Amino acid sequence: MALSSESSVDRESREKITVRNVSRAYDSTQALEGVSLSVGEGEFCCIVGPSGCGKTTLLRAIAGLDDPDGGSILVGGDPVTGPGLDRGMVFQEYALFPWRTVRGNVRFGLDRPACDCADCEARVRELIDLVGLDGFEDAYPKELSGGMKQRVGIARALAPDPEILLMDEPFGSVDARTRDRLHAELLDIWAQTGQTVVFVTHDIDEAVTLADRVVVMDAEPGSVQSTFSIGIERPRERTSREFVDYVARIRDELGSPIDTIE
Numbered sequence: 001m002a003l004s005s006e007s008s009v010d011r012e013s014r015e016k017i018t019v020r021n022v023s024r025a026y027d028s029t030q031a032l033e034g035v036s037l038s039v040g041e042g043e044f045c046c047i048v049g050p051s052g053c054g055k056t057t058l059l060r061a062i063a064g065l066d067d068p069d070g071g072s073i074l075v076g077g078d079p080v081t082g083p084g085l086d087r088g089m090v091f092q093e094y095a096l097f098p099w100r101t102v103r104g105n106v107r108f109g110l111d112r113p114a115c116d117c118a119d120c121e122a123r124v125r126e127l128i129d130l131v132g133l134d135g136f137e138d139a140y141p142k143e144l145s146g147g148m149k150q151r152v153g154i155a156r157a158l159a160p161d162p163e164i165l166l167m168d169e170p171f172g173s174v175d176a177r178t179r180d181r182l183h184a185e186l187l188d189i190w191a192q193t194g195q196t197v198v199f200v201t202h203d204i205d206e207a208v209t210l211a212d213r214v215v216v217m218d219a220e221p222g223s224v225q226s227t228f229s230i231g232i233e234r235p236r237e238r239t240s241r242e243f244v245d246y247v248a249r250i251r252d253e254l255g256s257p258i259d260t261i262e
């Protein structure tokens with residue numbers, strides 16, 4: 001796994017993801033219109049916005065799982081033409097294979113999932129350890145809690161050591177305490193790997209807890225409304241004045257009470 005040695009400021013000044021003027025329509029719905037944004041290398045970027053503003057469409061386009069109608073997306077300067085091992089994706093609903101064990105699901109993320117050489121075995125063990133699932137290697141998804149399933153999803157996405165982690169509301173289905181723990185674990189993993197993270201959420205608190213920068217999107221048509229650089233040291237205290245201020249400013253920008261923007 002690539003460990004980060006440069007400072008995050010050095011890395012962030014290099015653009016890792018460039019989205020230029022991207023549009024995507026589904027029949028009469030303009031899911032994205034003229035969306036432009038850039039994410040620096042090693043940056044943790046959260047995208048927030050109301051339901052239907054195109055967050056998932058944008059993430060899927062960066063992943064190469066969806067083809068925009070217009071504009072371009074570059075990763076490391078190269079146009080995205082499809083999915084690649086340089087981008088790992090974590091889905092809200094886990095998307096695990098129910099017939100595979102934890103080990104089997106994580107193994108599936110490897111470049112060569114069928115390979116059982118010592119290196120691949122060691123890599124799978126390392127990933128299971130990284131996400132705190134020691135002792136559950138042989139469990140099936142139905143035997144795991146939501147938080148544990150999402151740990152498997154994260155380990156699988158990390159398996160090929162991607163430079164970019166794309167996360168689509170990954171903790172939307174877990175309880176608040178588990179989510180707090182997963183936030184801390186994710187930030188630890190990010191600090192160790194130096195990956196570039198794009199994390200979609202409709203939860204402003206979650207975005208301010210995690211992000212270097214929060215991109216606020218607007219709906220109809222889906223577009224970038226504004227961005228906020230979060231200048232608070234980690235770990236962040238949700239009751240701190242700075243934290244509460246950022247949440248209030250982003251909520252104002254969204255123009256809706258937090259519980260109606262889902």
Ligand code: ADP
Pocket residue numbers: 026027029030031049050051052053054055056057058222
């Ligand atoms: P978000 O993730 O912000 O909730 P989405 O990217 O899922 O937004 O969707 C943006 C808009 O595009 C919504 O109006 C949604 O209904 C529409 N949309 C998304 N995917 C499809 C699809 N496969 N077919 C038709 N409409 C879609």
